[in-house]
Amino acid sequence: MPTWDPEIYQRYARYRDRPALDLLLQVPHDLEPREIWDLGCGTGEQAALLAARHPLARVHGLDSSPDMLAQARKRVAAVDWIEGDIAAFAPEVPPDLIFTNAALQWLGGHQALIPHLAASLAPDGVFACQMPMAYESAHHAILRETAEQGPWAGLTRQARRINPTPPTEAYYDWLAPTCDAIDIWSTTYLHALAGEDPVVEWMRGTALRPYLDALAGDAQLEPFLAAFRARIAQAFPPRADGVTLFPFSRLFILARRR
Numbered sequence: 001m002p003t004w005d006p007e008i009y010q011r012y013a014r015y016r017d018r019p020a021l022d023l024l025l026q027v028p029h030d031l032e033p034r035e036i037w038d039l040g041c042g043t044g045e046q047a048a049l050l051a052a053r054h055p056l057a058r059v060h061g062l063d064s065s066p067d068m069l070a071q072a073r074k075r076v077a078a079v080d081w082i083e084g085d086i087a088a089f090a091p092e093v094p095p096d097l098i099f100t101n102a103a104l105q106w107l108g109g110h111q112a113l114i115p116h117l118a119a120s121l122a123p124d125g126v127f128a129c130q131m132p133m134a135y136e137s138a139h140h141a142i143l144r145e146t147a148e149q150g151p152w153a154g155l156t157r158q159a160r161r162i163n164p165t166p167p168t169e170a171y172y173d174w175l176a177p178t179c180d181a182i183d184i185w186s187t188t189y190l191h192a193l194a195g196e197d198p199v200v201e202w203m204r205g206t207a208l209r210p211y212l213d214a215l216a217g218d219a220q221l222e223p224f225l226a227a228f229r230a231r232i233a234q235a236f237p238p239r240a241d242g243v244t245l246f247p248f249s250r251l252f253i254l255a256r257r258r
């Protein structure tokens with residue numbers, strides 16, 4: 001399990017919030033949830049929003065990272081923050097809403113995980129999920145290639161654990177046995193980033209973390225970062241005004257338990 005960097009993660013909050021809000025807007029307005037779970041809640045922005053939007057609900061924010069949860073706990077007391085693994089999700093009370101933003105891509109086995117999460121919902125409950133289509137993106141391909149092709153390849157093997165996004169249709173098939181109103185779509189955001197090496201800085205908050213952890217304290221860390229920086233700079237050159245354009249595709253999934 002990688003460590004997470006809440007400070008860097010927060011720096012790009014404006015861009016990361018957008019898909020979460022786009023997902024939140026699609027949660028059916030007639031839903032009056034009493035039990036809400038935010039799986040992989042991170043620093044807790046969305047759980048806090050959900051608690052504000054549904055003041056009568058019990059909101060639980062689950063995350064495996066103590067660092068992320070420490071930030072979340074400072075944010076709002078009205079959420080039950082829990083350290084745990086989404087893979088072992090077994091709520092005592094069936095949720096009326098499972099919200100999970102930018103987290104499930106870290107878990108394998110979606111063929112079993114997605115039906116399990118859907119089956120755990122209360123009748124009429126909503127599953128709302130957003131995941132970056134990370135594996136397929138240029139910046140992740142560059143990260144994998146860089147990690148595979150240097151003297152650091154052995155040390156970073158464990159870090160290369162993001163899987164290809166399953167075919168979109170598979171999510172429909174996994175949800176259809178228990179859910180109606182299945183709505184699946186993808187969006188590519190063209191983020192306009194400022195500053196030096198902004199794509200690498202963005203990735204330091206998430207995708208790069210497992211690699212940085214794997215190389216922590218090793219002489220290969222800086223050479224690996226320098227090689228990665230150089231390849232990313234070539235793939236994402238700044239525009240004439242200094243802005244770096246960073247395309248980022250995300251998959252959205254909504255479904256309602258029968």
Ligand SMILES: C[S@@+](CC[C@H](N)C(=O)[O-])C[C@H]1O[C@@H](n2cnc3c(N)ncnc32)[C@H](O)[C@@H]1O
Nearest residue numbers: 040041042063064065068085086101102103106
């Ligand atoms: C990219 S962050 C997203 C955080 C938050 N949902 C947001 O949108 O800002 C992914 C989060 O998922 C958590 N995570 C990854 N794998 C997990 C797992 N198996 N169980 C629980 N949390 C996990 C990480 O600790 C991290 O906080």
